[in-house]
């Protein structure tokens with residue numbers, strides 16, 4: 159492991175920092191911790207985010223690893239990590255482009271034809287068009303290949319019918335990546351076809367879902383006879399699973415783990431500002447012990463994350479650390495949020511920004527973190543990955559192998 163910047167990395171960091179210093183405000187000690195779940199996205203926030211993305215794109219600080227010809231910087235993966243580390247120290251709008259730039263763009267780059275790359279990639283970099291991911295369905299989440307939204311060929315178009323759910327940001331998106339079942343007679347993974355869909359097409363109905371914390375981060379999306387031109391197909395007919403795997407690999411890499419390391423400082427600040435038995439809570443030995451425990455866990459995560467960084471810095475592909483980071487990091491943030499609420503005493507029951515300390519961040523995190531532990535691979539699915547791919551334990555039993563999709567059992571066995 160090597161924790162230090164190489165001379166080239168240090169020079170790149172200095173260049174990034176200098177640009178940020180002249181284009182954004184540095185965060186202060188009293189800034190509210192970031193909204194990890196990005197759910198406070200009203201139209202004003204979306205506009206601010208688009209303005210910031212455009213500014214970055216004009217100075218080649220957006221989509222750093224993408225080739226220059228589509229608006230990127232042609233930077234290395236480690237340079238992109240360095241940029242994110244530096245950018246996080248400044249006041250910037252929430253990143254509403256993560257799905258587009260982290261998942262849709264890389265999939266188009268891998269499977270798209272030249273004209274598709276030219277049409278979609280540049281406006282993704284500048285943030286002029288926003289993207290969402292239409293994969294999950296009411297009965298197909300972890301088991302994504304069980305999806306049922308149908309696509310039927312009709313001349314130069316396809317007609318799509320069905321329902322997607324948990325679609326983050328669909329309500330302000332212009333385009334979506336969509337996996338459909340185009341052949342129910344083929345086996346489960348073989349009958350899928352992947353499209354890019356215009357979210358403003360007739361027949362696309364978007365219904366925001368209100369979450370427990372009041373946010374509307376994701377939506378139900380209904381497709382009622384939606385026409386998609388064949389020119390918007392990514393990859394071959396029936397090869398949608400292979401294209402979807404590209405998206406999912408990029409999703410895991412972009413969600414990653416962590417989130418706990420910076421939060422320990424926020425928790426310490428809360429403990430310093432909160433009174434317990436007539437003195438600052440941070441002076442209480444039981445409080446100090448809990449914070450120390452979080453610090454140890456977050457350091458473990460940080461060092462595991464550093465293994466990924468070292469692999470990137472050496473130009474190699476990171477191993478399964480990303481699954482570990484998300485699994486351990488999600489639980490850590492949840493435990494810290496529970497402790498933050500406990501520290502706040504009766505204020506811990508207030509969820510309105512401005513009323514509770516630190517803008518009710520711990521309350522909102524506590525209510526939102528279960529979602530983070532589900533999105534991009536649930537805890538159980540990540541444990542399966544670690545069991546099978548890291549510990550080499552026997553794989554799960556599969557009842558759907560080699561069976562045409564229409565014959566895959568969907569309920570309890572009939573008597």
Ligand SMILES: Cc1cc2nc3c(=O)[nH]c(=O)nc-3n(C[C@H](O)[C@H](O)[C@H](O)COP(=O)(O)OP(=O)(O)OC[C@H]3O[C@@H](n4cnc5c(N)ncnc54)[C@H](O)[C@@H]3O)c2cc1C
Pocket residue numbers: 290291292293294295296297298299300301323324325326327375376528529530532533534535536537538539542554
């Ligand atoms: C905040 C958030 C944002 C999201 N954004 C998007 C988005 O933009 N686009 C999109 O398409 N989807 C999105 N999703 C959906 C997400 O991908 C799914 O919720 C996830 O894949 C889990 O699927 P599911 O909800 O259908 O649960 P299920 O797959 O039905 O799982 C239910 C339970 O069964 C467990 N389970 C399932 N399979 C196994 C197994 N093989 N072994 C052991 N346990 C198992 C799970 O761990 C879970 O506890 C989002 C979800 C969240 C929470």
